[in-house]
Amino acid sequence: MADERAVVVRDLHKAFGDKVAVGGIDIDVPRGSFYGLVGPNGAGKSTTIKMCTALLRPDRGDVWIDGQSVWADTHEAKQRFGVLPDDLPLFERLTGDEFLTFLGMFRGLDPDVVTRRTAELLEVLDLAGEARVLVADYSTGMRKKISLAAAILHAPRVLFLDEPFESVDPVSARTIQNLLRTFCAGGGTVVLSSHVMDTVERLCDHVAIVHAGRIVRSGSVDEVRGGRRLEDVFIEAVGGGAGSSSTIDWLAQDRPTP
């Protein structure tokens, strides 16, 4: 029987000096699912995604995409996924359509296919008007969208997205969500990280809560929620509270009218 898991993560560890960023993470992502990684800042979400996509070598553990070990054969694994990293530099001196064209050619796609897909992606992501503008001149949201286009240009089986909706306007966010739903409906798998619980709750069918480099809850969204709001479960799981702001007395003081 074929493996129904698109992504398998086992015993993933990464430390930077004394600081343990990821301390043993195991994840099983079902094929065709929309999987959310949620966690507070510095929880290890981005580090996990980087290790899953061959952008950062783990100290221990491995990741399998569609049965292919990422770290045994990085070149082969990179054919199977697309990734929207949080902070990877782009070719600033290329225009949007040149950027996608060169990436498509680097991936060995037929030039006609690249041209067609580039035009379609720019249209869908509302970047067609800026196709001939240098990436350097793109706004943060536009950079996010061109990076997303680059991630899906080769029609990968799995998409890893690190904070895909950050800095994106609501209209574009809706467009991206629809694009990702179409991708999943076609058998693709999406793994995304986010702080925005509403987005994760609305989009994802599976979720893992990451805290201090470990997964503290995981499963289907309904299982993890247990009838409550995901945000409440999240805050309970990571041990946050509303009390800490009470020490900043000056913030609550009356301000004199200028």
Next chain:
Amino acid sequence: MSAGPAHPTRVFVRLKARLVINGIRRTTRSGWAKVGFAVSMFAAVCAAGLGFATAVGLRSFWDPAGQHRMLILATTGIVIGWWFGPLLSGGVDETIDPARLALVPLTRRQVRRGQIAAGFVGISPLVVMIWVAGIVVGMARTWSSVPSLLLNGVVVLLAALMGSRSIATTLARLARSRRGGDLAALIAVTGGSTVFAGLQLIRFVSPEQLDSVAAVLRWTPPGMAGEAFELASAGRYGDALWRTGSLALVALASGWWWSRQLDLLLIEPSNNNTVRLADQDASTPAIFGGTLRRRLPRTASGAAVARELIYLARSPGRRAALLGGTVLGLVYVAFFVGAFGNNPTVVLSAPIAMLFALQYASNQLGVDPGAFWLEVSSGPTRRARWVGRQLLGVIAVLVPVIVAGLILAVWTGGWVEFGIVMVTMGGATMSMIGVGSWLSPLFVTPVPDSGNPFGSRQAMSGTGCSAAIVGMLYLVLIGVLVAPAELALRWTLDHQPFGVTAGLAVVIVAIDLAVWRVATNAAVRQLPGRELEVLARLDPRLNV
């Protein structure tokens, strides 16, 4: 899905060509940048033409001994110059940053081949290839010598390029940590300065001295490749081949090391180094820790000064600039030594050492653009925003002058002259910094606070050239101020009572301080009206 590109090397070459063309179009929008680019292009065409003509005429213009010397020096210069020159001139840029290729399924071999091919695309590589082609054409006496000469030429170019890639990639990895960044900056500055010094000083060296240098260099692989041109030309192909082979080994070793660094860079493209500094007394405001900063006033101006001191201590880019400015400045001072010999008057040339630190005076708002953004958004007091910048300018300008002056004074015994330099430069630095504050909004050029050799975004844009033109004009202006003051003090010291000299020194410094005060006040008044204009010029997206 796909199996990877059929011709990745071609894609790399097209990518590099496109990046170069777009970069030129992008950065020549303003009139000033157009002038800088035009001057750069003119210089490149002249360099290519003169270099080619000289190389072709090698056998006609020089006797065999001169030919031998020229070939060794030229080949060594090409190889070492390509290794370190781009680091110093900002010519290593994003176009070859392997981190940008991390997402693409390319094998190490594909990336390596592609980047080698792409490395020969661009204005500077084209100039160097023309020089090497000139040597091959000039040394070809018979058709049978052409293959051997061509092989040697190709090996020279490959060794130069692969060494350059190897160094740049290694420095890019090092630059991710603070200590590594320091080391990277040190290597870049030392290597680059050596090349620069070599190019400048060669004019002052006699043929006999050049022969001595060549006699040493001929035992190094680049020097051997220089000799290989000569031997191949004379039909001694066996002797030429093993010399070519020695440089080929260097190219292979560079390639191996580059591959290793590339591997590491491709899987660690982002900075994950967490720096935690030592804890300090919780009652002290964070920026006022440390012996020196503790003494600063707890005001907006004190905070601005503290911030500059912190950056001076922690920023590899800032330290590299200070070190580089000092070392490169010494090269120019060495001109005067070469010209005037062991004469105490030579100490008066020490102010020339500030040449490479001038941007800290003339481009105060361009240094660390991020800081200016924060100032505009947080709106500090008008005067405070200049205090830190002026302090940095004073340090950056005076350190090279003091170092150069001390070295020259020790060497020539010109301690009186050293005193004169300190008095005149002390005052002139203040006036220069004041005028710089006033002019800075007009000629602002972003200088990012980065130690990453791939972080330079000025390559092939003419920006560096236009900044150099402003710097040179500035230097002429300062020369008008400092040189007469120095000579006047020297003359009065010899021909008038000491009181007259002291009085003159006070007058000179007072005038300089008055200029500083007036110019600084003007700068304080004018900046709010130009703030948004400067902000737009500093926008990182407008400067790629």
